[in-house]
Amino acid sequence: MSAHDCKVRTADWARDDETLRRLRHAVFVVEQKVPEDLEWDGIDADCEHAIAEDGAGSPVGCARLLPDGHIGRMAVLREWRGRGVGGAILEHLVARARARGHAVARLNAQTHAIPFYEAHGFAVAGDEYDDAGIPHRAMERALR
Ligand SMILES: CC(C)(COP(=O)(O)OP(=O)(O)OC[C@H]1O[C@@H](n2cnc3c(N)ncnc32)[C@H](O)[C@@H]1OP(=O)(O)O)[C@@H](O)C(=O)NCCC(=O)NCCS
Numbered sequence: 001m002s003a004h005d006c007k008v009r010t011a012d013w014a015r016d017d018e019t020l021r022r023l024r025h026a027v028f029v030v031e032q033k034v035p036e037d038l039e040w041d042g043i044d045a046d047c048e049h050a051i052a053e054d055g056a057g058s059p060v061g062c063a064r065l066l067p068d069g070h071i072g073r074m075a076v077l078r079e080w081r082g083r084g085v086g087g088a089i090l091e092h093l094v095a096r097a098r099a100r101g102h103a104v105a106r107l108n109a110q111t112h113a114i115p116f117y118e119a120h121g122f123a124v125a126g127d128e129y130d131d132a133g134i135p136h137r138a139m140e141r142a143l144r
Pocket residue numbers: 027073074075076077080081082083084085086087088108109110112113114115116119
């Protein structure tokens with residue numbers, strides 16, 4: 001199955017928190033060993049979220065858009081990676097950031113994922129730093 005069989009939809013924390021928690025728990029807490037208190041940082045209710053679902057409606061990935069135009073918490077279940085699902089979620093949130101009037105979309109990329117974001121028009125915009133034991137760099141993409 002490819003990303004063409006997947007649908008990305010806008011989600012919100014009040015309605016979809018259980019699904020979003022399940023996806024992010026699997027990817028960040030279990031796989032990447034991010035401590036729970038860092039993962040659940042208290043700003044999810046203020047964010048717009050996106051969920052990718054497979055052809056049967058099962059959730060396979062997600063991400064969020066902060067009120068300031070930052071995209072974050074990009075997560076695709078391991079067995080679904082490399083098929084364009086992450087790219088589809090990212091483009092969905094870039095379009096949402098543009099629709100909300102942001103001039104620039106920003107994100108803090110884990111350094112291993114920089115080529116993934118570069119393929120979607122983001123450029124590195126800062127030095128490497130550590131967050132939750134994982135090296136990161138700021139990236140941005142102009143929207144106008
Ligand atoms: C990063 C992530 C969201 C990408 O999702 P995905 O569905 O695999 O992405 P896509 O299939 O749309 O794109 C993958 C492409 O990016 C490239 N890429 C480069 N570095 C990559 C990386 N670290 N992870 C995934 N893809 C990477 C792949 O080679 C692939 O290119 P190709 O299509 O030319 O083969 C997913 O790997 C993931 O959830 N990783 C664990 C959590 C994480 O690290 N999140 C990012 C936090 S900044």
